[in-house]
Amino acid sequence: MKEKEFQQVQDIGFGSLIEKLSGYSGKKRDEILQGIGDDAAVFESRNGEISLISSEIFLEGVHFDLSYHPFQHLGYKLVTAAVSDIYAMNADPLQLLVNIAIPNKYSVQMVEQFYKGVDAACKDYEIEVSGGDTTASHQLLAVSVAVTGSAIKENIVYRKGAKDKDLICVTGDLGSAIAGLRILMREKKFWKESGQETFQPDLVDYEYVVKRQLIPAARNELLKVFEEAGLKPESMIDLTQGLVADAKEIAKASGLGLEIYSPAVPISIETRKVADEMKEDVDKYAFYGGEDYEMLFTISEKNAEKLRKFFEHFSVIGTMTAEHHEMRINTGEDKTIQLEL
Amino acid sequence: MKEKEFQQVQDIGFGSLIEKLSGYSGKKRDEILQGIGDDAAVFESRNGEISLISSEIFLEGVHFDLSYHPFQHLGYKLVTAAVSDIYAMNADPLQLLVNIAIPNKYSVQMVEQFYKGVDAACKDYEIEVSGGDTTASHQLLAVSVAVTGSAIKENIVYRKGAKDKDLICVTGDLGSAIAGLRILMREKKFWKESGQETFQPDLVDYEYVVKRQLIPAARNELLKVFEEAGLKPESMIDLTQGLVADAKEIAKASGLGLEIYSPAVPISIETRKVADEMKEDVDKYAFYGGEDYEMLFTISEKNAEKLRKFFEHFSVIGTMTAEHHEMRINTGEDKTIQLEL
Numbered sequence: 001m002k003e004k005e006f007q008q009v010q011d012i013g014f015g016s017l018i019e020k021l022s023g024y025s026g027k028k029r030d031e032i033l034q035g036i037g038d039d040a041a042v043f044e045s046r047n048g049e050i051s052l053i054s055s056e057i058f059l060e061g062v063h064f065d066l067s068y069h070p071f072q073h074l075g076y077k078l079v080t081a082a083v084s085d086i087y088a089m090n091a092d093p094l095q096l097l098v099n100i101a102i103p104n105k106y107s108v109q110m111v112e113q114f115y116k117g118v119d120a121a122c123k124d125y126e127i128e129v130s131g132g133d134t135t136a137s138h139q140l141l142a143v144s145v146a147v148t149g150s151a152i153k154e155n156i157v158y159r160k161g162a163k164d165k166d167l168i169c170v171t172g173d174l175g176s177a178i179a180g181l182r183i184l185m186r187e188k189k190f191w192k193e194s195g196q197e198t199f200q201p202d203l204v205d206y207e208y209v210v211k212r213q214l215i216p217a218a219r220n221e222l223l224k225v226f227e228e229a230g231l232k233p234e235s236m237i238d239l240t241q242g243l244v245a246d247a248k249e250i251a252k253a254s255g256l257g258l259e260i261y262s263p264a265v266p267i268s269i270e271t272r273k274v275a276d277e278m279k280e281d282v283d284k285y286a287f288y289g290g291e292d293y294e295m296l297f298t299i300s301e302k303n304a305e306k307l308r309k310f311f312e313h314f315s316v317i318g319t320m321t322a323e324h325h326e327m328r329i330n331t332g333e334d335k336t337i338q339l340e341l
Numbered sequence: 342m343k344e345k346e347f348q349q350v351q352d353i354g355f356g357s358l359i360e361k362l363s364g365y366s367g368k369k370r371d372e373i374l375q376g377i378g379d380d381a382a383v384f385e386s387r388n389g390e391i392s393l394i395s396s397e398i399f400l401e402g403v404h405f406d407l408s409y410h411p412f413q414h415l416g417y418k419l420v421t422a423a424v425s426d427i428y429a430m431n432a433d434p435l436q437l438l439v440n441i442a443i444p445n446k447y448s449v450q451m452v453e454q455f456y457k458g459v460d461a462a463c464k465d466y467e468i469e470v471s472g473g474d475t476t477a478s479h480q481l482l483a484v485s486v487a488v489t490g491s492a493i494k495e496n497i498v499y500r501k502g503a504k505d506k507d508l509i510c511v512t513g514d515l516g517s518a519i520a521g522l523r524i525l526m527r528e529k530k531f532w533k534e535s536g537q538e539t540f541q542p543d544l545v546d547y548e549y550v551v552k553r554q555l556i557p558a559a560r561n562e563l564l565k566v567f568e569e570a571g572l573k574p575e576s577m578i579d580l581t582q583g584l585v586a587d588a589k590e591i592a593k594a595s596g597l598g599l600e601i602y603s604p605a606v607p608i609s610i611e612t613r614k615v616a617d618e619m620k621e622d623v624d625k626y627a628f629y630g631g632e633d634y635e636m637l638f639t640i641s642e643k644n645a646e647k648l649r650k651f652f653e654h655f656s657v658i659g660t661m662t663a664e665h666h667e668m669r670i671n672t673g674e675d676k677t678i679q680l681e682l
């Protein structure tokens with residue numbers, strides 16, 4: 001085999017790979033209103049009922065590290081990741097399927113702890129575990145989840161719906177999940193260096209950020225907020241890859257550009273403290289961190305004002321612009337950073 | 342940690358583990374007519390529309406071996422495995438989600454081959470790939486699939502529906518997939534022993550069984566057959582674990598026993614040849630082999646006769662009995678083997 005015939009995924013990047021693969025989509029079905037390319041797929045049945053579905057896969061050593069992630073918390077987190085995709089369509093999650101491949105190094109009790117976390121999260125999000133697959137694995141734990149949801153057709157919010165001059169809004173604060181991860185990685189390093197089998201990590205001062213990393217909550221209240229306010233955003237995505245990556249998805253899908261005013265990006269005091277301690281740039285946490293499971297949505301100025309009366313926990317961080325393929329970060333100091341879209 | 346607190350899954354078996362875990366099912370939703378415990382979960386929406394969902398996970402080295410399984414065939418096979426679960430409910434598959442975690446040792450081109458197989462299968466089964474997740478993996482390829490389906494409520498066939506005196510029927514022939522696997526494993530052994538980098542396995546004489554292993558087809562015609570015949574079976578399951586394991590599921594779910602008349606179990610001449618060559622018992626292939634993706638269904642004697650006018654490719658192999666927890670294999674030589682249910 002010639003060398004150039006062996007192209008690694010990292011040579012082209014996952015984005016290009018996904019684009020390449022999106023052509024292999026089987027038989028086009030008219031009932032599928034949204035296939036590949038949003039947080040969830042949207043299906044309309046003959047008599048107009050809408051169902052949504054989304055799925056993800058998580059591998060030990062790639063997506064999670066069981067040396068600091070307790071099984072129960074991991075179970076909770078993976079359900080959060082699943083339902084968050086349904087909420088990001090402004091839809092209601094209904095049922096969850098969990099596939100788990102278990103290596104011999106983990107005990108039945110550990111697997112049960114994992115399911116306790118799944119169970120607790122499903123109770124919080126009011127969904128039922130209605131199936132899945134339980135099997136063996138060679139070395140590493142692998143888990144995949146599929147979640148279904150329902151919605152009224154008119155209420156669904158797509159990534160592609162953003163309009164020029166929409167305000168870009170995010171819920172909660174950003175960068176705290178990566179801050180928590182930085183702390184956990186530091187403690188793991190201390191533990192390894194200590195050479196001891198048991199080790200009590202010092203996490204007391206970092207409770208908020210560590211919790212955001214280990215047991216994040218999905219923004220399940222937004223669905224009700226939009227309903228009560230009698231409005232819906234123009235576009236929406238959940239923040240899992242990081243602000244820059246996820247905002248790009250909105251811009252690309254909508255054929256627009258965007259400008260983010262970086263001083264407006266909400267960052268918690270706890271996250272700032274971690275970045276200071278690590279001598280790192282807290283903006284990097286907020287812009288590239290990922291796994292915050294906050295929502296990013298775009299909405300007209302008028303509707304943003306209206307929304308504020310019903311819901312406090314969001315910040316306006318920028319605006320959509322007509323310049324397709326342009327992403328600008330305005331640092332508030334007469335400096336603008338241009339990013340490739 | 343005390344030793345007995347570390348219980349491996351193999352100590353209790355996957356069956357017991359799944360039973361243990363089925364308690365952790367989140368919030369019970371009334372709309373879910375069938376949760377854990379059948380080929381697919383069944384959901385009824387407010388206005389009575391039925392949707393089904395099923396998912397599975399496959400790991401390299403556990404469920405497939407890429408040293409003899411071409412990527413394209415693997416893609417096809419995993420779609421077959423997915424849709425087969427929907428057909429086993431007498432329902433129509435609609436959309437597929439594919440999650441893939443790719444280690445660096447595999448190229449972009451290999452992943453594309455995999456998707457070509459997925460695409461071809463989805464065209465054959467008339468379903469659309471509408472989403473999924475593409476991510477990195479450390480060492481081994483991991484794939485999970487979720488498939489949705491639809492049905493009219495009255496048409497759904499559950500595992501639990503078998504009636505006393507129902508005939509037990511299977512489509513096609515059994516044991517050929519394991520026969521194909523035995524040949525592939527033998528050729529792999531030869532290849533390893535040869536010490537050569539390239540090796541041309543001798544598969545010409547084994548085309549039928551090797552195909553059954555590498556690119557099995559789901560029994561997608563049955564749905565139409567039952568519709569045309571104007572009947573439905575009392576219970577159904579797809580044969581993936583092996584005849585004994587899958588028939589047990591029907592018996593357990595229905596609270597019945599069963600008797601299989603072993604000379605009636607359909608076995609192809611090609612499968613018999615492989616067993617002879619391997620000096621193995623061909624009945625073991627048929628009873629324990631798995632992965633045939635044939636259908637096992639139970640049906641009244643009267644309906645079986647009616648069905649025969651519309652469909653030739655099934656064999657009656659036994660009957661359901663009232664003896665709960667009893668599974669008998671009648672060998673046809675005045676010998677009956679009793680198996681634990």
